[in-house]
Amino acid sequence: MQNAGADRAGSDISSPEEVQQQLEHILSSPEFRLPERARRFLEFVVTETLAGHRDYLKAFTIAQAVFGRDASFDAQQDPCVRIEAGRLRRELEHYYLTAGAADRVIITIPRGGYAPVFEVRQGAVPADMPQTGQSAALLPSGDDAQQIPPTAGRRSRDKTDRRVSRPRHWLAAGGAMVMITAAAAALQYARPFDTGNEISSGAVGRPIIVVERFESASGSGVASDISQGITDDIIEKLVPFNDIVVAAVLPRNRDGQLSSQPIYALQGSIRMEGETLRSTARLVRRADGTVIWANNYDADMKVQGLLQTQASLAEDIATAVARPFGVIFQADTANIAGNADAFSCILSYYSYRSEMTPQAQEAAKSCLRHAAEKMPDDSNIAAFLSLTYLDEFRFPYQLNTKPTAATLAIAKELAERAVRLDPKNARALQALMLANFFGNDPTEAMRAGEAAYASNSNDTEVAGEYGLRLAMSGKWDRGCELISDAVGKNAGPQGYYEVGMALCAFMRGDTQAAELWSRMSDLNYNPMHRLVLLSILGTLGKSAEAKEQIDWIEARSPALILNVRREVVRRLARIEDQERFFAGLKAAGLPVQNDPPAN
Structure with a gap:
C-alpha cells in the first residue's frame, strides 16, 4: 500500500522504505556533490513528506529546522531557502543524468514549493534487485499532482519536474535520448570560420557549440517563427562568451574531416500552451552522445510580450550552457x-x-x-x-x-x-x-x-567579480545587485559569491542575514571567508562561535592575523566600511594590528 507522504509517487511505490532507501542511495553517491547543509535540506523534506507533513514544508519552517533561523525569519528579505532549493534541484538533476540514470525511484522538488515528489521509472526494478536494463520513461505524477500557481514572469523547470499528465522521456547519460531531427539553421557563425564551415585559426582549441534550430512542437506558424527566433537569439547571446566557439553547422578541417575539438550540440524545442511559452533545451556531447545538461523553461508572454519573452528564454539557456564553471568546463576535466x-x-x-x-x-x-x-x-x-x-x-x-x-x-x-x-x-x-x-x-x-x-552581461564570472569590486568600492546597491544576480544564476565556484552577499547584508546592518549568507559560503575556500564570518559573529555577540573561527585561523592561516588591517583596507575602500568590519573583529576578540594589545 502507499503511504500518505508518497501519495504522488505512482502505484509502484509500495512503502516509504523504498523512498528512504533511494534517499540514502543519493546521499551516499559521489555524484551528489552538495555540502552538509543541502543534504540536511533534502533529508528533512523527504522525511517530513513521508511522515505526512507535506503542508508543513514552507520556507519559514525549513529555515528554522535546517538553517537554524529564529522566529524573525522573513523569506521575502532573506532568500536563503529558495537559493538552496534551486541548488538542490540542479544537483538532483545532475545525479539522475549520471549515477542515477537507471534508478527506479525518482525524487524531485518541483518549483513553486519545497515538497518532494516521488516517481517510478517504468520497467525499472527496486534498488535492492539486480538492474537488467533501463527504461527511458517515467510515470506521470498522477491526477492529484501538485499544481504550481502561475508566476508573473518566466521560470525554469528542472528536467525531472513532472507537472504534465503525459509521460516524458528521461534523458539519461549514455542511455536512450530523444533527438531533434530538425536540420541546423543556416545562421552566421560566431567568431567566423574560414570559407565554408572550416575552423579558423583563432577558433582552434576552444570547445564548439553547434546550435541546432529549436523544433516547433506546436505545429502553428507562430510557433515555427518563435523556434527560429529563439535559435537566433541563443546564438546572439552565446557569441560574447570567448571561452567557446559558436556554430550553426558542424565545422570541418581543410581535409573535410570533422574537427577534433570538443563539439557539443545544443538542441531544443518550443511549444505554445495558451499564453505560456514552453521550451526544452539540452546539451549533447557529440563524441559519445551523452546528454551533459538538460532543462525546461516556462514563460508567461502576457508579462513581457512575445519578443522579450523569447529573448529572456534565450538568455537563460545561453547563460546556463556557457557560464564559467558550468557544464562545459566540468564535462571534460578528466582528459586534461x-x-x-x-x-x-x-x-x-x-x-x-x-x-x-x-x-x-x-x-x-x-x-x-x-x-x-x-x-x-x-x-x-x-x-x-x-x-x-x-x-x-x-x-x-x-x-x-x-x-x-x-x-x-x-x-x-x-x-x-x-x-x-x-x-x-x-x-x-x-x-x-x-x-x-x-x-x-x-x-x-x-x-x-x-x-x-x-x-x-550574461557572463556570471564577470558580473560577480564586477559586483564585488563595485560593492567594496562603496557602491553597495549596484554591486550587491550584480552579486545577487550572479548567485541566482548559479555562478561558480560553488560558495564563492555567497561571501559577497554576506558583506552586502553586513554593511546594510542585517547581521542575521549576513551570518546565514556567510555560512552558506564555502568557508574552506579562502581564509578571508572565515574572517568575514568572524566580524559578523563579533557584531552579533556570539563569542563562543567567534572563538572557534579564531582558533581555526590561528591554526591554519596565522599570517592572516598579522596582516588583517592591510587585507581589509586593500579590499574595502571606504573608511566607514573598514571601521564597521574592524569593530566586529575586535568584538569577536581578534586583535587588529596597530591597536594596543589587550591586558
Missing part, C-alpha cells in the same frame, strides 16, 4: 592531464579554481605559460594567465603565496596584452579590472569592469 592546448589549459584553470590548492594553481599556471608561448596572440590564454597571477593577491593565505610588485606587473601586462588582442574579450577586461584593483587604481578598475560587463 598532460595537455597544453588552449582548451585544456582553460579547463585546468577552472579545475584549479574549484579545487583551490597550491598544487592545482601551479599546474594551471604552468599549462597556461606553455600555451602562451605557443599561442602568443591568443587573448584568452593571456587573460587566464593574468588571472592566475592575480590569484596570488586574491587568495594568498589559501595558496601560500607572497604577492610582490613584480607579480602584479606581470599580471597587469598580460591583462593589457589580452585587451589589445581583443578589446571586447570580457575575460581580458575582467583581468584588467582586478589588476588595477589590486594595483590601487580604483578608477581604472571600475572602467575596465564596466567595459567587461557591457561586453557580456
